[in-house]
Structures are given as structure tokens and as C-alpha cells.
Amino acid sequence: MPRSRRVREAVLRAATELLSEGGLPAATVDAVSARSGVSKATIYKHWSNRICVAIDAFALHMAEATPVPDTGSACEDLTQQVRNVAAFYAGPVGQVYAQLLAATVTDPEAAELLRKRFLEGRRELIRQMWRRGVQRGELRTDIDVEVAQDVLFGSIIFRLVSGHAPLTPTEAEAIAKAALTGLLTNRPATPAGSVD
Template sequence: MRDAVLRATTELLSEGGLPAATVDAVSARSGVSKATIYKHWPNRICVAIDAFDLHMAETTPVPDTGSAREDLTEQVRNVAAFYASPVGRVYAQLLAATVTDPEAAELLRRRFLAGRRELIRQIWHRGVDRGELRTDIDVEVAQDVLFGAIIFRLVSGHAPLGPSEADAMAEAALAGLLVR
């Protein structure tokens, strides 16, 4: 049931963004009753957050190349490519929707952001342990430096979010994060 709902929601998000992912549409696409959906999620935004989280986890595996520079650069590329995709662009809609929905905002922070940030912490700590990354920089700040520009570009739309832009953002961030 959960998989069917999340897959249907991901398809709808890809096809028409958050507006397309209504509980009626998810129910029709997944074959799961609306009552069952509401039994597991308080609203459609929460369903969309879970679907978004699952899709990103499946499509952006965390690299482990043996090099902090390579791992972080590849992860910035992967995240930028994800956010440039039809489902990835929905993140801006989810952020906007959570402004007026405290329950969904908490779910977004707890389930999606906390999990993604933990994966980057693992990359960071491997790099610190190998002596490649600066120990005087907090991992939380490093994550914001590495990935904040991607989210800013997604939300503002002021500049492209392609592979060359991802490489440039990673290079600029890593210039200050790597041990010289």
C-alpha cells in the first residue's frame, strides 16, 4: 500500500507538480482508498514529502570514491541534477506549501532534510578522518555552503542548474573547505 501510494504520488509530481498530486488523484492512480491514505498521512503535502524523499534517495546515491573532493563534487552534481528534474523542481512548491502547514514543515525537516544532511555528514567525516577537509569548519555550515546555492537557484530561478553550474558551485565551495 505505502509503495503504491508513493509511486503514484511521484508520477503525479513528475507530470504536474504539487497541484497534480491531490489525494483523489493519488487514490485513483494507486488503487488505494482515500480513507487509507488519510489514515497514514494527515494531508497531501505530507504524502508528497514522503514520495519526494523516497525518489531523491533512490536517484541520488551517496558516493564513496575515497576522495572528499570527488565525493562532495559528485554529490553536488547529483543533487543539482535531481533538483533540475521535473520531480526535483517540486521542492520549491513543497517549501512554499510548508510555510502554512506546520505539520508538513516538521515532516520535511525531520524526514527529508535530516536524512539528507546525515548522508552528507558521513561524507564530511570520512574526509576529515583522511585529513582532506578542514576541521575548523562545522559540518552543518559546510553543508549549507555546498548545497545552499542549489536550493537558491531552484527557488529563485535566477540562473541555470546544469552540470557545469554544479561543478562551478562545488569548486567554489570546496576552495574554502579543503585542507590546502
């Protein structure tokens, strides 16, 4: 195995262990260097900062993707996936993800890395699920899949970072139901003062 690959694996393994033990605050470059045996200078040759190291470690070792459901029903598939995502974020790994999200707010390079290494793969799985539902005639073709994903899963991320409400299976099911059935009755009420 080439030395650069061994170095990369040692750093990411050490960062993963530190993230598991103490979250993002524990995964400093000093701590990763000490645990991996890789010098700080070498770490900085491969990553621009500790947030980027943590994102690569998170995406590679902590964020194991679960297979997307394929029950034969788009409604059931999407509801189950909302439950899966909520369960993922409700656990310790979800807290690490929240810390990474917060850290990327002021670091555009890290934010792009998080999207590329972690989010894009997950979003592609939902696109595949969406296409199946559209092909079966169960999902509206006039709704963009990217918008649909944000509606279905955005509230879970909001709950994760704000902590204003739990991420229980019951709550996940309620979120999925609201997103899939809509928030309006069949005919919206006419605003006061308007003319039909």
C-alpha cells in the same frame, strides 16, 4: 501483507504517478483516491493533508539517493556530490521538490516531515563523506559539518526555488570551487578607518 500496508502502498504509488505526471498540483487527495481506489477518509486517517501524502511519496519513490562518491579525495568527492545534487534538482524531480518546499512554508507539520523523510538521510550521507575527509586530514576540523553542507548545497536550493541562475554541471563545479576554496584572499583587507 496487512491491509494497512497495502493501502499505504497503493496511495503512495498513486501519488508518485500523479507527481510525475503533473507535479504537486496534480496530486490532490481526490486524484490520489480515484487512482488508488482508497477512500479519502482512509487517506486522511494515515496523513493529515495532501502535502504530507506527496512528501511520503516523493521520499519513497522519486528521491532515489545516489551513492556518495569515494574517490580518495575530499575535494573531488564534495565537488562530485555538488554536481550530483545540482543534476538531481535540475530535472523534473527537482521541480516537484521545489513545489514541496514552497508548500511547507506555511505547514510546519509537512516541513518537519520533509526534513525527516527526505533531507535527514541525504545530510547523513554528507556527514559520512565529511568525516572521511577529516580523518584523512583534508578538511578543517574547526568547521561544523552542518555549516559546510549549507555552504556547499544551499546555493543549489536557492537557484532551484528562485530560478535566477542555471543548475548546469559547469555552474555546479563553480559553486563547489567557491565553497571549497573560500571567497577571501589569504589576508582580508583592513576596513577603512580601522587601525591594525
